[in-house]
Each structure stands twice: as structure tokens, then as C-alpha cells.
Amino acid sequence: MTDLKNKAARKSGFNRRDFFRGSGAIAAATALQTQTAEAIQNQSPRVISGETSISLNVNGKDHQVKVAPNTTLLDALRYQLDLTGAKPVSSDGSSGASTVFVDGKPMTASTILALQAVGKKIETVESLGADAVQKAFVKHDAEQCGFCTPGFVMAVRSLLDKKPNASKEEIRGGLNGNICRCGTYANIVEAAISVAKGGN
Amino acid sequence: MAVYSWPSREATAVIGKEYDRLDGLAKVTGAAKYTYDVNLKNQLVAVALGCPHAHCKITKLDVAAAEKTPGVVAVHIFEHAAVGSEVQWQGELLAVVAAESEAAARAGVDTIKLEFEELDVFTEDENLDAAEKAERTGKGGGKTELEREPGDDDDEDEFIEQEIARLFKASKYVVEGYYGIDAITHCCLEPHGSTVEWKDGKLVAYLSTQNVSGTDEGFARDLKLTSDDVEVKCDYIGGGFGSKFAPDYWAVAAAKISKETGRPVKFLLSRDQELKIAGNRPSGYMRVRLGADENGVLTIWDSHHWGTAGYKGGGVSQTVMPYVIRPKNYRRIATTIKSNTAQSRAWRAPNHPQACAMSQTAIDDVAAKMGANSYDVFAANLRAGNVDSQHPDAANTYLAEMARGAALIDWKANWHAHGKGKSRGSIVDGLGMALHTWGGTANNSDCRLKISPDGGVESFCGSQDLGTGTRTVIAQVLAETFGLGIRDVRVNVGSSKYPASGASGGSTTVGGVSESHRRAGQDALEKIFELAAKELGAAANSLEAVGGKVRVKGTDKAISWKKACTLLGLKPLEVTASYKRGDQSTLSSSGVCGVQMAHVEVDKETGVIKVKKFVAVQDQGLVINPKTCKSQIYGAMIMGIAAALYERRITDPKSGAFVNAELADYKLARLGDVGDLVVDLYEPESERSRGVIGNGEPPAISPKAAIANAVANALGVRVPVIPLTPKRVLDALAKA
């Protein structure tokens, strides 16, 4: 019997030089280019404790908020900016109800620290404004109590941004990070299909 | 007085037509404000400590450190948590900390020193022997119904035993089985709670509630006020499903803290508290023996079921057994179990889903035993009159709905005898069906209608829109009545200051609000017709309101609605109407059927089940808005899939802890799990003419039995307890 642990080491046998010739250097260079100038400026890490004033870029505007390291982005949005579209449903993001876009990607604001969001572009459901997805939700009655709806709207928007012509199967496979208790899934699928078919 | 009635199908302009819900846009844009979203100036946020143990005696509850935690303003210990008191289930709130922020309140809660003495715990509600041993059982009642012939009336007990034995002996087929369904929680996505404030000695409570008009009294009673001193508001509610009828002691605590501190208080339960204490549905497990004749028509049913509704006992009522398909001869007995879990609350069609899941599975096993088509066995029983349903013409309605369902799911082509389907690799498919019934009587509902001289129509009603489309239905009723568009009327619900309307439970809201608003509408219209009659030189009873006009029937002679309203002079017309539950009316009635059919696939190697297609055929009298009506049914089917395949409360056998009380562990159906859903609204004239009947609950009844039967058909083996998890499927296959 071969011992997998030893075998693994033998097969690839990485060493420091190899690694730096490859990943390390290249990675540093390429990734740095993609960093914003502002982020690079702030080189030495500041250790933050207690309450601090920060600026969050939400829905295209900079907002001053007061947060502690243990303040979540969701709480900052809901309690300080009165953006209550994103909902607190699960503490760990399992429901997707707090979905917002962070630099364009769908993430659950309930599991992001407000401090992590500094320098990022945050978009909430309130920023969409008469989006095709929202119209399709209304048309296909894809909301009942509506508590999960903003999260779902964001998820569908994100899926269709990535795959504008998503098929029914892709839609069914791609929206499983959100929970609806009232049972609007069938109508959400219809709403998403209608937008995918109409492009947009 | 007007004769209250609905226009005929041909004459309706708005009713029966699909409309987008009026609050849809508010919901999809995030503009809709739920209780959880109400933040009042200067508010405190409250967080509670839940009891970590399922059964214990509190020996110490020290909140001194919490009171000193930075940001904490008030700490409240619940009466039931005083030292020396016994707590009967995990999660019960013991103390609540109100602070400047949620984080500060949480930090306060974490400093509370709690000590308790552990007491014996029992949460194994499926295990009847263990419950008896632990002395946790009680009598749940029962009934024996046996057809008698002259001379049969000797000794009662003896007769019963002998007659039942005789009936079994005379049966061509006898099935003996065990069936069950676990407890589940309501799991509202918006947890229970409130934001409250006092204004001039009066309480304003933004409460997440299904009972706007009834909860003011709840607050008043506990706070020693009159209900006039309380206003309950709820514009939007994130789910209730039967669990949000009362303020609950935690909202009362919020009001007390608010009074004491002079500041608004926001207090919503945490996710695990929501699952642990704020609503669950009783479990049910049953041993049954049933006999049937050569056609599968039941001749005798003999069942004993048990389960728990929480620490007080209770469980699935024996009165609904056996469910819908009920032979003339039966005996049913129930045993209740006291378990250390929170007391149950009404859950979408109380008792029915469990009764359906336990009994219609047993009936399907008769078909399995006979090697017969389940459809034929259900139909034979209906034809033989083995029916217990609230629908006045049940057997015919079920048969008609079954035929429609069968066509939609292609029953004939897809059917194979139980366990005799072809497999694709390790995947087999199967069909199953179930029937249900429900009342859906209109609830009490008052409303006030205001018609302004400028033609504006505005209504006020202390009902609530749970996401069922109540606002939209009211607008349609009023628009139809006045010949207007639905955007021409303004609908107000969601405040206890409006005329009282019943709680939204029991599928009673659509009937209630349709009654009150149609009545108010017709009364108002009569007055307007009187004024317009003079203007048009015609008799008031020859007028109609259509297309934005008041018109002499059958002519072109008309004035616009606006013009007609100017005849009111300077003062608006105010009309109130009141409907009392039980009032005879052609506007509403009660009693529905409903048939559901499921087509599933099962992977025999893993026990994983997927719903391929699921069909619901549902009657509900007159359909006001087919769009929102269908959504209710889709939702019920999806909730049903969750309960059939995934969700259950899991408790630790030793500690009684509710271990899966977070959404990561409390498994619900996701969007990709639900397959193709088909809803068919059954509304022939015979149904339509019955008036409005609620449908929020009936379609939530059958899914579990229909899916379980489909799985039994696929496997040729009954998986006895729902939800049908891979573990249970594999265990059943291993036993077979």
C-alpha cells in the first residue's frame, strides 16, 4: 500500500524557488494592477477597534456611517442608511435574503463586516429602480409576503447579468442560494425566463 | 336595501380577471416596510436570552452584569423565568435586554448568569412505548362508528370487538401499516416581534401579525388598557402561516420596556428562537388496520394514532380520521404525548395535513396490495360513498377534479403497478395522489367606504394582507362594483383603528373582505344611483355602474362616475358594512375539495427523491383574482414539497435540544427542488355560483400524502414516516 501523504510530496515536490518564480511574483504584479490607487496608498495596516467613522459607497453615493468592527454591512445599511430592502433572516447567510452586490457580485450583507465594505461599490435592491427583473416579478406574481423578494430580485438580476439568455435549467440550477417560505419559486422561474427571453 | 350578489360571469369586468398585485412594486423594490424594517427615532433594540435546556428549574438568573453593560438601558426578566420556576422547552425566553443597538443588547445578554437544575426530558414523540414508560401519554379521544342491525345492541364493547373482527374477516384485502409525519415549524422568514412606542399614554405597536384587529385587545388586557388605547399596525408581514395571531408575551414585554424607558423599543426574535418557540405543527404517527372489498372499497378502518403538540400534550385531532375517504365502519383512537417542546400553533389547515398524510397513504397501500391502480381505488371509494368532506357535493367534485388532474399529469400513460416500473440505472419513477377538504367560511369583517365628490373611492378595513393578495382582491371587488379600474380605488388595511376584521386564519379572509366590501359598495352605489336617477331622468333601479359611467341599463344614456359623485355635494359619502360569520349570503360560502397528483423519481441507491411534476386541481367557489389565487396554490404545493421531503424538527434524544433550529440545518425546499408545478382552478358555474371561499389552506393539505404515495408507487415499498429523507428511504428498502 502506498502512503498517499508521502506520495503527494514526491509527485510535485514544490519548493520556495519554484513558487516564487511562478505564482508569487506574477500574482503580486497582476493583482496590484487591479487594486485601486487608494487601496495601495493605505499601505500599513491600521488596527481598528471601537467605533469608527467610515465612508461606504452605497448605490452610487458615499455615505458616512459609524461602525464598530463587529457591525455587519447589513446592520449599517438597515439601521443607519434606512435601506431596509435587504432583510435579516438567517445569521449566516443561508437564506440569501440579505443579498446585495459588492463590486458587482452577489453577496449576503449579513455575513460581511461593514469595515470590509470600505472602498467597495455596494448596490442594494433600492438601486435597481424599475429594472426588468422587478417588473417581471410583479407581472408573474413572484412575491407573496415579499420578505424574501428583494434578495431573490438581486439573485435573479445577478444570474441574468452573468447569463443573459439563461435557460430554464440554468435558472433552476442558479437560484438555490435563496429561500422563500411562502413558495414563490414557480413564479420566480417564470419571471426569470421572461426576462431571459426578452434579453435585457 | 340592496340584494347583495355577484354579477354573472359574462357581466363581470374585473372579478375573475388576472391582476398584478397592488403592492407588488413596493415588495420588489424594497420599499415595503415590514415590522422588522420600522426603525423609530431614539429606539432601543431588544434581544432575549432563551432557555438552553428543554426542561429545567431555574435556580439563578442574575442580570446585574447585563444592566452594567455599555449601551444597555433596561433588562426585563419574564415572570415565567423567576427563580424556582420550571421551564418546559428549549428556547423559552427568560430575560430580555434593551440597549442602544442590537450589538450592545447581545453583549448584555451574554453576561447574564443563568443556573438551573436539569429535569427529565422527553422529546421522542414517535416512540409510543417510551412515552408510556415516561408517563407522558394522555387520552386523545376516539370514536367508533359501526353500522348496526336489529339485535346488534347487546354488550357494547363486546359488539364492537366482534363486529370489527367480523368485518376484517369478511374483507377481501386487509392492510396493516404504520404511518407518520414529524413536527415542523412555521419558520416565518420575518420572525415574530414588534416595534412599539407610546404616544400620549397610548400604545402604537408595529406588530408582525395576522390579526391586526384582534391583537389590540391582547395588548390592552396585559397592559391594563382599553383596546382604544392601542393601535396595532401591520402594513406588511413576512409570513405567519397560523403562528401570528397574538401579540405574544414578548411584544407585551417590549411595550412594558418602552413605557418604563420612555423610548420606542424594537424586539424581534432571533432565528433560532423563531423556530424553537414561535410556532410548530404537531406530529402524528399511526398504527392502522384496514379492510377492503374486491374493488378496494374500504369496509373497516381501525386506527390508533399519537403525537405531540408540545408540553401540554395534544396532537392531531381524532375527529379528522380517517381523512376524506371514510368507510361507514371505523374505529379511531388518539393518544396525546407531552413532550418538552414549545406548544404548537395553528399551521395552515390545522390537523388536516397530518390526517391526510397518515390515512391516504394507508388507503394507497390497499391499491398496492391489490396490484391495482391507485386512481381506481380512490374513485371506487368515492363512488361507494366512502366520503367525509365539507364540500356539499363532494364525491362528484372529487371525481371531476381527479379526471382533470389525471389528464394534466398523464396518469394513464405514466402509471405502473406499485414497484413494477422500469428503472433507468438506479432511478425509478412513480405516481401518487391525495384528496383534501376544508371549510373556508368567510370571517367577520367590517369596513368603511368613503366616496368623495371628486369620484375618489377609498376603503378602510382592519384586515391584513399576508401576501395572499387581500389588498388586490378588495380593490377588484370595489372596482367591479363601481365600474372602475382597480387603480381608481384606494384600499387601506393593516391598522386596528380601521373597522374590525377577523384574523387571517382558516382561509377566511378573502370571503370576509369580499363580503364587507361588496356590501358597502352596493349600499353606496344605491345612494349614488338615487342621486343620478334624477339627473338621468330614470328610475334608480334601472341604473348600472360600468366602464367609469353610471348608465341607464340597455341604453346609451349615462353620466360619468365623476359627474355622478359631484351630485353628493360637498360632503363625501361614508358607508359602513358589516359581515358576521355565519350570515347567510350568496356572496360567500364554504366547503371545498381538491385533488393533487405527484410524479416523482427516486434513486434507489441513495434514497434521494426528486419531484418531476406535481399537479393541483382546486375548487374555491368564485375566483376573484386567478393570478394571486394560483400563487397561493403554488405556494402551498412548494411548502408541501418541503414538508414531504425535507423539513422536520430534530431534537436530541438525550437533552431534548432542538438541534436544527438555524436555516443552515432546518432544510427547506429550494427553487431547484420543486419540479414542474401545474395548477388548475376548477370553477364551473356550479362552483362559481357558490360565491367566494378561501383557498389559503386546502392546497397545503395533500402534498405530503400525494408525494409519499408516488414514492411508494415507485419503490413498491412504503416509506412510513414523512419527511421522506434518504435515510428513511434506504431504511425502508433495507427492511423490505
Next chain:
Amino acid sequence: MKAFEYASPRTEAEIVDLLSAEPGKTEILAGGTDLVGLMKKMIVTPDRVVNIMDVPTLRSIDELPDGSVSIGAAVTLDDVLAHPYIDIYPAIKQAIRGISSMQLQAQGTLGGEVCQRPRCWFYRNGDGLLSPDVAEGANEFHAILGNSGPAKFVNSSRIAPALIALDAQLRVVGPEEDEQFVPVAAFFRSPHREGQREHVLEPNQFVSHILLPPIEGRTCATYEVRHGEGPDYPLAAAAAALQFDGFGIVRDANVVLGQVAPMPWISQEAADVLRGRKVDEALAETAGQAAVSRATPLSQNEFKVQLAKVAVKRAILLAAGYETGGF
């Protein structure tokens, strides 16, 4: 969440400086999908949280001179999924797709996925990682292998079995320019006392990169038995990597099970069955059987033995290019 300090370093060296050598004092924050929830429930209560998402070197995917692929620990799962370099390692993409939540994929990182804490509900409800109540308690989803010690939870990583099957390594960085390359197969451990982590990192070390050796003609697959859609964990899973000779005979094989033991479970037995043979359904079945031959299920999880067996069988079939016959 308990109050804590927050730091967002820009370099690997700064990360190390900010980490404490004392267990429990500091935590690394990547996507936060796991850590933030744990902190909210006060299961994890660090004094300082070190956010590694702004360290550029941890955020890229590169090819190394020897043909290996290096993935920064803070690369998000959807970036791994989208990257063409990873196409040749289908086992990894299949495992990531299994986490069927776009939010978790966009936010969660590869390093965090590998280092995530166990999904054991005793642990997450505050009873500790090694609660003695598990053995006779609600243990339906607990370990069926390697469970004789105090640890009865299962390692939750969905990607680790694939990484191990592919002989991947981790670059681990610690104080004083300490740098090690640890095979993923040697990274996990089964803790023996409360407070011990489920991996071998010192409190002031962290994973900087995941290194995938060249595929070199191997085929691989991950198969998960999932109760339903969504980010819920599989009931059992397996990854297989196979090396065939020119005649369709298995020359070498790695078979690793997930969700069945406190560590990803390397099955030499299953690999032994495969070596020197041609893969067909019967052989895969035998390998599955071999993989669970030493299973010791707890009071409620006998069924997982069957699921683990099927997962192994199906992972092997997929890796060999066959249909699984199931979902």
C-alpha cells in the same frame, strides 16, 4: 459578536505580524461566510480579526514553471469556477458547483472552504467540538469512519477530497519568513481535546496558496450525494483521481471520501481494488464496498455507509468517463 479589533493587511508578512501565537486570540477572515456566522453565535470569539482579502498575492491564479497551478487562498470560489486553468481538474469544479448558492460562491474563498469549521450542530449550538453527547445523540449526519476518538463530527470541506485525490499541496506561511508546503492529505487532523483545530496550522500560520500539480493524464471526478439543492452539505461525497495506462488499466488511483469522518478520508482500500484493473460498474461497486469496509456507524447514521459506498462508486465511474446511473 463579541467586540474585536479589525485589521486589513496588504502583504503576507503583515498578516503574520497581526496573528497571535496564542490559540483563539486571532482569526483569519476571508469571505466571512463561515466565520461571521460563528462569531455572531459566539462560538468563535477572537480579540482580533485579520481580513486577508486585500492581500494581492493571495488573490490570483497562476501557472507555475513545472505546470502546476497555484490558486491564492483568497480567490473566491466563483473565480476558481470560471478559470480556464482549472478546467482540467473537473473534480474541483464539480465540488464547487455542488455548493449551489451564487452568494457563497461569490463570497467564499478556496482557503476558507478548506479551513471552514465543522458543520456539527453540537459545535454550532455551543456544546463544543468534541461533545460526548454525540455518540448517543442526534448523530444522523456525523462520522461513520475514524470516529473512535473524541471527534465524531465530519470535516465539512467539499473541495478537500478532490484536492487530496489530485495530490494538491498548501503553501503555509508563518512567522519569521517560515514557509512550508504541506500536502492537503497531511493538513487535517482529528482533534483530541477541545480547543484544538481540525488542521495542523499554528495559530499564527495561514494558508496562502493551494497548489495543484500538473494533471499528467489523470482523470478525476467528485460525486456528492445531496438531499436537495442549495448550499446544504452533502450526506456523503467522494473524489477519485485515476491514472490509466494505454490499455484502459488503472495504473494508479486516489480515492478520498468527504463528509464521513473528522478528516477527509483517504481510502487505500478502494484505491487498491482499482489498481491493475479495468474500471467497470462491478469494480467501482467493489471499490465502494472496500471504502466502507471499516465503517463504524453511530446510533443513527448506519444509512451513511450505503451513501458513502455509492459516492465512491459513482466518483470512480465519473472519473473513468461512465454514467453513474443515478441522479
